[in-house]
Amino acid sequence: MALSVVMPLDISGESAKYPALFEKMGVDFTARRCTTPEEVVVLARDADAIITEGSQCPIPREVIENLNRCRIIAGTQIGYDTFDILAAAERGILVTNVPGYCVEEVSDHAMALILACARQVVALNEAAKRGEWGFGPHSSHIREVIRARMDALGGKTLGILGFGAIGRSLAPKARAFRMRVLASDPFVDAPVGQEAGVEMVDWPTLLRESDFISIHAALTPETRHVFDENAFASLKPTCCLVNT
Missing domain, CATH: 3.40.50.720 (NAD(P)-binding Rossmann-like Domain)
Incomplete structure (x- = not known):
C-alpha cells in the first residue's frame, strides 16, 4: 500500500x-x-x-x-x-516545524513597521489622501499632530522580546539606525547578546526602557498573555509595540 x-x-x-x-x-x-x-x-x-x-x-x-x-x-x-x-x-x-522559515523577511518587516511608526508613514499617507501635505493652508493636522509624533530612530531604544533567529536578525538592522537594542529571553545568556551588540535584560527593564518593542517569542504557556494590563502600564506613553 x-x-x-x-x-x-x-x-x-x-x-x-x-x-x-x-x-x-x-x-x-x-x-x-x-x-x-x-x-x-x-x-x-x-x-x-x-x-x-x-x-x-x-x-x-x-x-x-x-x-x-x-x-x-x-x-x-x-x-x-x-x-x-x-x-x-x-x-x-x-x-x-521549519525554524528558519522567513527569518529575514519577518525581521525586515518588523524594521519597516518600526520605521513607519517613527516617521508616521501611515498618518502622512492618510493626510495626503485628504489633500493635506507640507505646510500649506490645509496642513494644520500635519504640523500640530503628526509632526509632533515623528522622531529619528538614532538614540532610541528597541526592546526585542525573544532573542531567537528572528530577534537576532532584527538586532543589527536596528543598530544600523544607531538604536540601542535590548533583548529579553530567559534561554539566552548575556555573552550571546554581547556578541550581537545587544544588552540582555529582564522583562521589567525591557518594558520600562524601550521606545519600541518587537515581539519575536514563541507562543507558549509562559508567554501567553505576557502583555497584560501591568505590562502595558509599565511602558513609556510613547512606546510603539510591533507584533509581526
Whole structure:
C-alpha cells in the first residue's frame, strides 16, 4: 500500500510543487481545505502524514486522537503552538516545524513597521489622501499632530522580546539606525547578546526602557498573555509595540 500524505489546505504558492513531487515518490497526496477539526479528521483519519500551516489549520487533540495511521505532522511554519504536541507525543506522532522559515523577511518587516511608526508613514499617507501635505493652508493636522509624533530612530531604544533567529536578525538592522537594542529571553545568556551588540535584560527593564518593542517569542504557556494590563502600564506613553 502506498504511503498517504494529506494537506488540509488549498494548493498555492510553494505547495503547487507537492503533487508532482509526491507522484514521483509513489506517494498518494490529497489536498483539500478544511475549516473545522471534523473536516480534518475526515481527510486525515487514515493518512500516514499531514502537511499543514498551523495558523491556517490547527491540529488539536480532538483531531490527533482520531488519526489511525499518522506518523508525522509536518508544519511549514516556525511556530508549533497550533499543534497539540502533548497529544501527538502520546500517540507517538512526530511534529516538525521549519525554524528558519522567513527569518529575514519577518525581521525586515518588523524594521519597516518600526520605521513607519517613527516617521508616521501611515498618518502622512492618510493626510495626503485628504489633500493635506507640507505646510500649506490645509496642513494644520500635519504640523500640530503628526509632526509632533515623528522622531529619528538614532538614540532610541528597541526592546526585542525573544532573542531567537528572528530577534537576532532584527538586532543589527536596528543598530544600523544607531538604536540601542535590548533583548529579553530567559534561554539566552548575556555573552550571546554581547556578541550581537545587544544588552540582555529582564522583562521589567525591557518594558520600562524601550521606545519600541518587537515581539519575536514563541507562543507558549509562559508567554501567553505576557502583555497584560501591568505590562502595558509599565511602558513609556510613547512606546510603539510591533507584533509581526
